[in-house]
Amino acid sequence: MNKNKTKSAPYYNIGQLRVDYWNKLKIETTELTRCLKGSEEEISHILNVKELLKDLKVVECFFAFPGKERLQKLENAFASNEYASLSHLVAATTRQLLGDSYKNNPDSINSNENKLELIDENEPQQNIRKNHFEVLFVDNITQEEEGKLKHNLRTLQTPNDNFSYGVVVQRSFQDAMITLLFNHNIQAVVVRYAPPYHSKLITPLILPYIEEVTNLDYSSQPETDLGPIIGELIKQLRPELDTYYVTDSSLGHLKDNTIKGFRRIFYQSEDIQELHLTIMHGIAERYSTPFFSALVEYSQKPTGVFHAMPISRGNSVFKSRWIHDFGDFYGRNMFLAETSATTGGLDSLLQPTGPLKKAQEMARDAYGSLNTYFVTNGTSTANKIVMQALVKPQDVVLVDRDCHKSHHYGLVLAGAYPVYLDSYPIEEYSMYGAVPLQQIKSKLLQLKETGSLDKVKMLLLTNCTFDGIVYNVERVMEEVLAIKPDMVFxxxxxxxxxxxFANNYRQRTGMFSAKKLYEKYKSTTYRKQYNEHINGLKEDEQSILPNPDLVRIRVYATQSTHKTLSSFRQGSMIHIWDEDFRRKTENTFLEAYMTHTSTSPNYQMLASLDVGRRQVQLEGFELVEKSIEMAMVLRAKVNDNQQLSKYFDVLTVHDFIPDEFRQTGINEYYTKQEGWNRMNEAWEKDEFVLDPTKITLYIGKTGVDGDTFKNKYLMDKFNIQINKTSRNTVLFMTNIGTTRGSITYLINALLKIADELDDEFKALNDKEREIRAAKIHSLTKEFPPLPDFSYFHHSFQSLPGVSGGNLREAYFLAYDEENYEYIPLNDCLSLIDTGRKLVASTFVIPYPPGFPVLVPGQVVSEEIINFMTALDVSEIHGYRADLGLRVFKEKVLDRHKITTSIGGMSIDNIKTD
Structure with missing residues (x-):
């Protein structure tokens, strides 16, 4: 899609620019009222105000509020030298804009069209709380016709409506697309008439922020086709929006993709009231929360509780003398909604037929899947459900070794054979990146050579990783499907x-890529491309394109909704885009879902998943963009501040992703000299990209390790909570709940920590300085080598010539304490030197970094022991420092070796590493 090179920009996005310019205008107009008439100072402020009004007039063309009408009033006041009125209106507008108060009280916008005064926000207003949005009309009409349209639509809105809306009119294809990029308040788009292509509003000010538009080129298309093309592009850019088409063409002349591409098609002769009602109904449908609403209704019904749960209705809490404070803390609604009932307007999670079924269908549409299931005990359980549903004993699964532990345990439960994939190491920061595509393909081709490709069922990868590494999902799936066309992902x-819910991010998700590839492989264009590709291959050269006659799109994604969106803790979802789901997997999936899902799920959690879906459909685009903006602001603050940069660095793209995986060559998101790099091209083309909302702060120069920095400084002194550290880094994350205030608080804390480190250093004596220097040297120069996965001992090897292993057999062999022993870590290397193969009998997971360095049945290597010895962390799951490393006894391995066979072949005949 992108053709131009990535541009640098003085602001991260147009929202940041817009806020800054309004604040500047507020300051300038305030100062203007204080100047002596005719003074040089007044002349300077007049010039500044004139320039700011000119720039803001360009930006506000894409918004209903403040919009171009408000800017015209400001210009009129400025031209009339009414500086006091101008300053008052600018201040009020800025306050409304930054606080979003205009969305609560839209009457304060519309009822004063011909006045400079605004309704006082502090005065009580009737019907003040409304959900306000904006509608984009694409229509090449005159200013007079635009005014009439807005007036007619405004008169159709009544005080009793649950929603209100403003109108933005754009007269060209490009301006419509820019509005969709800039204006997160847009909830519906109405395409009327055939718009011209080129914009008359593009200026150098906004040019760096509209790559998605300037890189498009539909200028050669007939104007009659531009309206339907806008509808198609909206599904890529803002798929949550309602789209409507107004035309004079007869039904017989409308193309099928035009009819299917819009929510509804109107004719010019139809009453505008019908259009208005349809817009309102579309918003009401997305606003609907079937399960949450049913739960609210249930909670208000008088009931007699004669089933389980004394806490239901709060009966056991509020009448208690001893736990009444628990009820006071949570409030009565929490307990009124607590029930184990699956009738009376509610529903069963295990076999939904009512509001819960509808809620999951709405989530399916919001997230772009074919099927979506709610999970109430976290993504750990979601992972096990999918694993059990799709793989059976002795199926082979390709899996990144440093994935979440739930996947490893899921493999044990399913009895599948893992072939572990190694991510590239980032040794300087004691963490791993992601699995290169070339390694995945080489493993598959190795399996193909041994005749075992048919046993491979699934490829399992973490996207994005804890540290923010994101795969090129479409490319991975396409090239893997070229080798194994029925692979499940x-x-x-x-x-x-x-x-x-963000344009750049969406293209690297499982569901979006699945749909895109499905449609691609069904097209005649792809079949032609595939045939040309195959004819051009050299002998024995592997195709990188799947065979359209064999390929099947089978993609599953598990998401922790509670981690990055609005949901109670452990609220998760499973999204499915599997064209064979109904035929091959639905029964086993439902069995697995029954196996791992409680018959008594938490209804408040289910309601939060329902409400969280409503939120992302109506404001996800805005909130996600703001969370990215907050992350970028934090990066800039640390990089630009001399005191902070003395001790801290924000790691960026070139620190995490080697050059060979960054085809576009982007190194930084931000530099003080050049400003912001737009990410579009990198996110489209590079093998790996870095999610900017994961902010890794390098602290090696402080001389304090990550675990100590987290506990001693962040938690104990400032109550700042984080999830992950490494030897010399701490990880911060922004999300849709991050505010400017929280970013300011973090910067304030880091500044205080930097000052404290200064004071500590000044107070050190010579010996203490020597110790501090050694610690800094250790954290910045001495990096424990990160070990790759070694191999499974031949007693547990699953397939001849393949590194996969029988994880389940090794895991359960260790249930008998007679089969294992403990060896002190310090003795392990000497035993390895004598030739003994130490074989792990349990998972060993240091935290941080939080991935298994050993799994049951894996041979312990010298590199793994050195890594564990160098780790300065106190928490290693599966390892007890007082006892040592738990390994299988040699005699058990010898005996197990004799009794184990694969497909009738003795394990003795299998070549091992």
């Missing part, structure tokens, strides 16, 4: 639930 998107 499980994308662990635990930290990526928000990604479906």
């Amino acid at each position: 499980l994308w662990d998107e635990a930290w990526f639930a928000f990604a479906g």
Whole structure:
């Protein structure tokens, strides 16, 4: 889609620019009222105000509020030298805009069209709380016709409506697309008449922020086709929006994709009231929360509770003398909604037929899947459900070794054979990146050579990783399907639930890529491309395109909704885009869902998933963009501040992703000299990209390790909570709940920590300085090498010539304490030197970094022991420092070796590493 090179910009996005310019105008107009008439100071402020009004007039063309009408009033007041009125209106407008108060009281906008005064926000207003949005009309009409349209639509809105809306009119294709990029308040688009293509509003000010528009080129298309094309592009850019088409063409002349591409098609002769009612109904449908509404209604009914749960209705709490404070803390509604009932307007999670079924269908549409299921005990359980549903004993699963532990345990439960994939190491920061595509393909081709490709069922990858590494999902799936056209993909998107609601991010999600590839492979264009590709291959050269006659799109994504969107803790979802789901997997999936899902799910959690879906459909685009903006602001603040940069660095793209995986060559998101780099091209083309909402702060120069920095400084002193550290980094994350205030608080805390480090350093004596220097040297120069996965001992090897292993057999062999022993870590290397193969009998998971360095049945390597010895962390799951490393006894391995066979072949005959 993108053709131009990435541009730098003085602001991260247009929202940041817009806020800054309004604040500047507020300051300038305030100062203007204080100047002596005719003074040089007044002349300077007049010039500044004139320039700001000129720039803001361009920006506000794409918004209903403040909009171009408000800017015209400001210009009139300025031209008339009414500086006091101008300053008052600018201040009020800025306050409304920054506080979003105009959305609560839209009457304060519309009822004063011909006045400079605004309704006082502090005065009590009737019907003040409304949900306000904006509608984009694409229509090449005159200014007079635009005014009439807005007036007619405004008169149709009544005080009793639950929603209100403003109108933005754009007269060209490009301006419509820019509005969709800039204006997050747009909830519906009405395309009327055939718009011209080129914009008359593009200026150098907004040019850096509209790459998605300037890189499009539909200028050669007939104007009659531009309206339907806008409808198609909206589904890519803002798929949550309602789209309507107004035309004079007869039904027989409308193309099928035009009819299917819009929510509804109107004719010019139809009453505008019908259009208005349709717009309002579309918003009401997305606003609907079937399960939450049913739960609210249930909570208000008088009932007699004669089933389980004494806490239901709060009966056991509020009449208690001893736990009444618990009820006071949570409030009565929490307990009124607590029930184990599955009737009376509610529903069963295990077999939904009512509001819960409808809620999951609405989530399906919002997230772009074919099927969506709510999960009430976290993505750990969601992962096990998918694993059990899709793989059976002795199926082979390709899996990144440093994925979440739930996947490893899921493999044990399913009895599948893992072939572990190694992510590229980032040794300087004691963490791993992601699995290169070339390694995945080489494993598959190795399996193909051994005749075992038919046993491979699934590829399981984490996207994005805890540290923010994001795969090129479409490319991975396409090139893997070229080798194995029926591969099932499980994308662990635990930290990526928000990604479906931002344009750049969406293209790297499982659901979006699945649909895109499905439609691509069904097209005649692709079949022609495939045939040309195959004819051009050299002998024995592997195709990178799947065979359209064999390929099947089978994609699953598990998401921790509660991690990045609005949901109570452990609220998760499973999204499915599997064209064979009904035929091959639905029964086993439902069995697995029954296996792992409680018959007594938490209804408040289910309601939060329902409400969270409503939120992302109506304001996800805005909130996700703001969370990215907050992350970018934090990066800039640390980089630009001399005191902070003395001790801290924000790691960026070139720190996490080697050059060979960054085809576009982008190194930084921000530099003080050049400003912001737009990410569009990199997110489209590079093998890996970095999610900017994951902010890794390098702290090696402080001389304090990550765990100590987290506890001693962030938690104890400032109550700042974070999830992850490494030897020399701490990880911060922004999300849709992050505010400017929280970013300011974090910067304030880091400044105080930097000052404290200064004071500590000044107070050190010579010996203490020597110790501090050694610690800094260790954290910045001495990096423990990160070990790759070694191999499974031949007793547990699953397939001849393949590194996969029988994880389940090794895991359960360790249930008998006679089969294992403990060896102190310090003795392990000497035993390895004598030739003994130490084989892990349990998972060993240091935290941080939080991935298994050993799994049951894996041979312990010298590199793994060195890594564990160098780790300065106190928490290693599966390892007890007082006992040592738990390994299988040699005699058990010898005996197990004799009794184990694969497909009738003795394990002795299998070549091992």
